[in-house]
Structures are given as C-alpha cells and as structure tokens.
Amino acid sequence: MRKKILVGILLLTVFATVLHTLWNKPTPLKHGMIDDVGHLLPTKIDRVVKGKEVEQLKKIVIDAKKQGKTVSIAGQRHSQGGHTYYKDGVVIDLKTFNKVEKVDPVHKTVIVQSGATWGDIQKAINPYNLALKVTQSQEIFSVGGSLSVNAHGRDIRNHSLASTVNWFTLLTPTGKVIKVSRTENKELFPYVLGGYGLFGVILEVELQLTNNELYQVETKTMEYDKYPAYFKKNVLENKNASMHIARISVAPDSFFDKVYAINYMETSRKMSDSDKELKEDHSAFLPKLALGMSRTSDIGKDLFWQLQYSFIHSLNGSYETRNNVMRSESKFMEFDDRQDTQVLQEFFVPVDEFVSYIDDVREYLQYEHDFNLLNITIRYVEKDNETVMNYAKDDMFAFVVLIQHGKDKDSVHKASEVIQKWTDLTIKHRGSYYLPYYPYQTKQQMQSAYPRTEDFFNKKKEFDPNRVFMNTFYENYGE
Numbered sequence: 342m343r344k345k346i347l348v349g350i351l352l353l354t355v356f357a358t359v360l361h362t363l364w365n366k367p368t369p370l371k372h373g374m375i376d377d378v379g380h381l382l383p384t385k386i387d388r389v390v391k392g393k394e395v396e397q398l399k400k401i402v403i404d405a406k407k408q409g410k411t412v413s414i415a416g417q418r419h420s421q422g423g424h425t426y427y428k429d430g431v432v433i434d435l436k437t438f439n440k441v442e443k444v445d446p447v448h449k450t451v452i453v454q455s456g457a458t459w460g461d462i463q464k465a466i467n468p469y470n471l472a473l474k475v476t477q478s479q480e481i482f483s484v485g486g487s488l489s490v491n492a493h494g495r496d497i498r499n500h501s502l503a504s505t506v507n508w509f510t511l512l513t514p515t516g517k518v519i520k521v522s523r524t525e526n527k528e529l530f531p532y533v534l535g536g537y538g539l540f541g542v543i544l545e546v547e548l549q550l551t552n553n554e555l556y557q558v559e560t561k562t563m564e565y566d567k568y569p570a571y572f573k574k575n576v577l578e579n580k581n582a583s584m585h586i587a588r589i590s591v592a593p594d595s596f597f598d599k600v601y602a603i604n605y606m607e608t609s610r611k612m613s614d615s616d617k618e619l620k621e622d623h624s625a626f627l628p629k630l631a632l633g634m635s636r637t638s639d640i641g642k643d644l645f646w647q648l649q650y651s652f653i654h655s656l657n658g659s660y661e662t663r664n665n666v667m668r669s670e671s672k673f674m675e676f677d678d679r680q681d682t683q684v685l686q687e688f689f690v691p692v693d694e695f696v697s698y699i700d701d702v703r704e705y706l707q708y709e710h711d712f713n714l715l716n717i718t719i720r721y722v723e724k725d726n727e728t729v730m731n732y733a734k735d736d737m738f739a740f741v742v743l744i745q746h747g748k749d750k751d752s753v754h755k756a757s758e759v760i761q762k763w764t765d766l767t768i769k770h771r772g773s774y775y776l777p778y779y780p781y782q783t784k785q786q787m788q789s790a791y792p793r794t795e796d797f798f799n800k801k802k803e804f805d806p807n808r809v810f811m812n813t814f815y816e817n818y819g820e
Contacts, residue, residue: 375432379421379684379779381748382813384428389415392438392456395518398542402809403516405431411811414538416456416483420490420777421684423813424537430811433542435485441465442545449550450507455485455543462548463664467619472553472663474505478586480668485543490777491535491731493722493739495584495605495666497577500723501733503534505549512542514809532800535728537776539801539810539819553663555612556583556605560657562650565589568600569695572721581607584666587719588653589699589740592646593639597703599646600719601653605666612662620665622672628652629672635715636681636745642715676745683715683745686760687775689722689737694770701766712759716743729793729800732773739775757781764790780817787818794818 370376376383387410392398405412411430418425426432435456443452446469453462459473460480466472476487477494488509493501508522511533521529533540563571568587576582584605589597631648634641676683690698706712720739725731746756760781764774773790774782788794798819 375426377418377421377423377425380682381421381684381753381779382423384423384426384813386413386426387429387431389432389434392433392435392542394438395512395544398433398438398512398544399516399518401431401433402512402514402542406514406516406807406809412542412809413812414485414489414542414810416486417458417481419482419486421779422777422817423780424489424777425486425812427811427813427816435483435542438544444469444471446471449552450547451550452545452547453484454545455483455488455509457484458482459484459487459667463619463668466550467553467617467664470553470617471550473667474499474549474551475502476667478667478669484546484548488534488543488546489536489538490775491725491728493720493733495586495720497585497721497723498583500727501535501725501731503531503725503727506534507547507549509533509546510544511540512544514541514805514807518544529804531727531729532797532804535730536797536801537730537814538812539815540804541810551663553617554583555608555610555616555660555662556666557608557610558656558659558661559604559606560601560653561604562599562601562654565598565600565699566696568602568719569692571602573692576602576604577721579606583607584663585721588649589717589719590646591714591717592643594643595646596707597699601650603653603656605661605663608660610660616660616662620668622668622670628670632715636713680747680749681745682748683743684756685778686742686744686763686781687778688740688742688763688767688772689732689774690740690767690770690772691735692721692738694772695738698766698770698772701770702763705762705766706759709759711755713745714742715745717741729797730776730791732775732790734773735771737772761786776814780814784818 373385374383375386390401402412411427413426413430413432415425415432415434438454438456440454441457441461444465451462451466459476463480475494475496477492487502491501491503508520510518511521512518519526523530576585582604587600587602590599631645635645718741722733722737722739724736725733746752764782764786768789
C-alpha cells in the first residue's frame with residue numbers, strides 16, 4: 342500500500358511539473374528591450390549592433406561617444422546582473438566576431454576573436470590533440486565574456502582563466518586599439534581581466550593551451566566533514582589527479598550532509614579515435630524532468646539527488662578526454678518560466694574553513710523553508726595574485742549555487758535577504774562571492790569581499806572619464 346501511495350505521489354508530481362512547464366512560458370520582450378538569462382533586469386536600450394570586424398567596432402565606439410551614447414558589450418549573455426547592457430545605450434553583440442585565427446601546435450597557443458565560444462576553439466584545436474588549460478565546465482560561453490569575469494573550472498593545476506592569457510588587444514574608450522600583456526600596457530592587464538567590460542572591448546586574445554589528455558573517472562561519496570581531508574590527500578596531493586568537481590546534497594533527507602566527488606585521473610591507456618571525438622550535448626528528457634520535479638517538492642529534491650548519485654557512480658572507471666570534461670551537459674538545466682527565474686550565486690571560502698562554513702550555512706538555511714535551493718557544485722580554485730578583483734585570495738573551495746525564486750518584487754526582496762545573510766556568513770569565514778550575477782549583495786558586502794573595489798572603480802573613472810563603456814553592474818556598485 343505504501344509503495345502505491347509513493348508511486349501515486351510521484352506520478353502526480355510528474356504531471357504537475359509537465360503541466361507547469363507547458364503553461365508558464367514567458368512572454369517575449371517588447372521591441373527595444375533586452376535582458377539576460379536571469380530575466381530580472383529587462384532594460385530599454387538604443388540599439389544592438391552586431392560586431393563583424395575591428396574597423397567597424399572602432400567606428401561604433403567613436404560614433405557612440407560623439408552622440409553621447411554609452412556602449413555595452415555582449416557575448417552569450419550568461420551573466421545575470423545587467424553586465425551586458427545599459428539603459429538607452431548601444432549594445433555591441435560580439436557573437437558574430439568569432440574567428441579562431443591561429444592555432445600554434447608547437448608553442449601550444451591559440452589566437453581567437455573574443456566572440457568565439459570555447460566550443461569554437463575546441464573544434465579548432467582538437468585535431469592537434471590540444472586542449473584548453475582553464476575554462477568553465479561547459480563550452481557554451483564566449484571567450485570575451487569569460488575573460489571579463491575571469492572564469493574558472495574543474496582544472497586543479499592551473500589558476501583562474503587570467504593565468505592562461507599571453508596577451509589581448511583592447512578597443513579603448515577613445516576608439517584606439519592597444520595590445521595588453523604582462524609587459525605591454527601591463528598596468529591594464531589586472532583590471533581588464535575580471536573587469537566586467539568596463540574598460541573597453543577585448544578584441545583578440547592569445548591563450549595558452551595544453552595536451553588533450555585522456556582521464557579515467559574516479560567517483561567517491563562521503564560525509565561532508567570528510568571531504569576536505571579526502572580532497573587534500575586523494576586529489577590535491579595525488580599527482581595523477583588533473584581535474585575535479587563535487588556536489589553537496591541539498592535534498593531534505595541529507596541536507597548539506599553528503600558529498601560526492603568526481604576526479605579525472607591520468608591514465609596509461611592509449612586514447613582511441615572514438616575517445617577523441619568531441620561529444621555533443623544530448624541532455625536526456627529524464628534529467629530535465631527530475632530537475633523540474635526538484636523545483637516543486639521535497640520529494641523531487643530527494644529523487645533528484647538519488648538520480649545524480651546513481652548516475653555519477655555509473656561513471657566510475659569510465660574514460661573521458663580533457664576537452665570533453667570541459668563540454669559538460671547543460672541543456673537539461675535550461676529554464677524559461679513566466680513567473681519564476683533560475684539564478685546562480687557563487688561563494689568562495691578558504692579550504693580550511695569548509696566544515697565550519699557548511700555547518701553555519703546549514704544552520705541558517707534549514708529554517709528558510711521558502712528558499713528554493715536546487716543544486717550546489719564544489720570546485721577548487723588556487724590563490725589568484727594577478728587580477729585586481731580577484732575572488733580567490735587564498736586557495737579556495739567554490740560553491741556554485743543554483744536557486745529558483747519568483748520574478749515579482751516581493752520574491753526578489755526575500756531572495757535578497759537570504760542571499761545577503763549567506764554572503765555575511767561567507768565573509769565571516771574569510772570568503773568572497775562572484776560578481777557576474779544579480780546584484781543581491783550590498784555595496785558594503787562587495788567592499789568587504791573585494792578590498793580593492795575602490796581602486797578598481799577609480800581606475801575605471803581615470804581610464805574612461807566620459808563613461809563610454811557602461812553597464813547596469815557599474816551603475817549599481819560603482820557610482
């Protein structure tokens with residue numbers, strides 16, 4: 342009888358999930374409006390111009406300056422805080438400025454236009470058995486956008502993305518193109534990388550590459566308080582471990598208590614032709630359905646965790662190339678809804694703060710019953726001494742948090758209260774948070790997490806006194 346009841350509840354949950362999805366498609370934006378994947382900051386702009394070549398881009402900037410218009414820079418628009426547009430401004434869409442210009446297999450470098458995605462680069466370098474050193478877990482992001490947020494990923498042997506940049510060219514607020522590196526115009530290097538598009542348009546960049554190695558996948562499940570010691574001994578101090586990702590449970594039955602880890606270990610097995618093929622994202626219907634169910638019920642969250650657990654352990658002993666590790670499935674996470682939004686937050690804490698931090702966050706969140714927490718992945722980020730707005734002031738664990746809440750004013754306000762409190766707990770544990778997302782945090786919290794905030798914005802005002810390059814992020818925090 343109990344089994345029948347559970348099956349009935351499950352079927353009802355599936356039905357409600359499918360029905361909700363079908364009936365809550367968002368309404369299209371009005372003409373002249375723009376937003377990003379968060380859909381929380383729709384904004385009226387002057388126009389969108391597709392970037393095609395350098396002289397055209399120079400003219401766009403010079404003309405906008407003469408007309409008193411601001412310029413914003415957009416790639417795939419996966420940031421969620423208005424970083425890619427500004428009210429009544431001109432938006433340069435760089436998706437069409439996307440050539441992979443040169444692959445150098447001898448020096449292991451690639452020169453690419455900033456509108457290209459990581460997937461574009463992978464298709465160009467994979468035949469040379471080369472791979473990226475650092476990028477996000479998915480290949481869908483643009484190079485320029487990733488540089489502007491100084492992205493990081495699953496690699497544990499390199500720093501953030503900025504560490505893999507040899508040089509880039511920058512279209513400045515005056516319409517001039519300059520080359521920036523660690524030796525040429527070097528004072529701009531740490532401001533533009535992780536500079537959120539406020540200093541100009543990154544045009545071309547030369548990135549360092551590495552070999553496209555074959556890894557054997559190793560999985561492990563453990564109690565949360567065992568994870569730091571496990572990571573240090575079995576991953577960080579293991580020279581065969583090259584990449585790593587983990588998840589901590591947000592399911593009610595194991596809330597912040599269980600962690601599963603995935604390690605990518607060097608192997609002596611020879612790479613086959615089928616191994617070398619770049620995988621495509623064929624996200625299955627069931628993962629999308631399971632995630633959808635986790636949005637609406639605690640039963641769904643428990644089920645989603647169990648499905649993740651089973652799937653992850655089915656990977657144990659399998660093989661995957663470095664390029665394919667950086668092409669993780671993402672389509673099943675896509676979310677379009679009339680009433681709700683799906684947003685990200687990311688928190689960083691020093692490795693030795695992990696257990697006490699998790700205890701504090703669990704203690705707080707267990708009473709926030711209306712806060713719809715869907716998923717948390719864990720990554721490792723080495724200390725960054727290269728960029729001004731660096732989020733890793735020590736060797737850090739990064740917690741990438743997936744949240745769902747309503748788009749109405751009251752829901753956004755409630756989410757802001759919870760996230761601000763979570764941010765306070767993070768800062769208490771000597772941590773920081775990531776800046777590419779919706780502006781839940783206060784200016785004071787930003788200054789606490791980023792001690793060089795004033796320096797950063799002063800440099801922006803000095804380099805761009807006429808505010809040619811603008812976005813909503815700068816309006817919220819820099820003015």
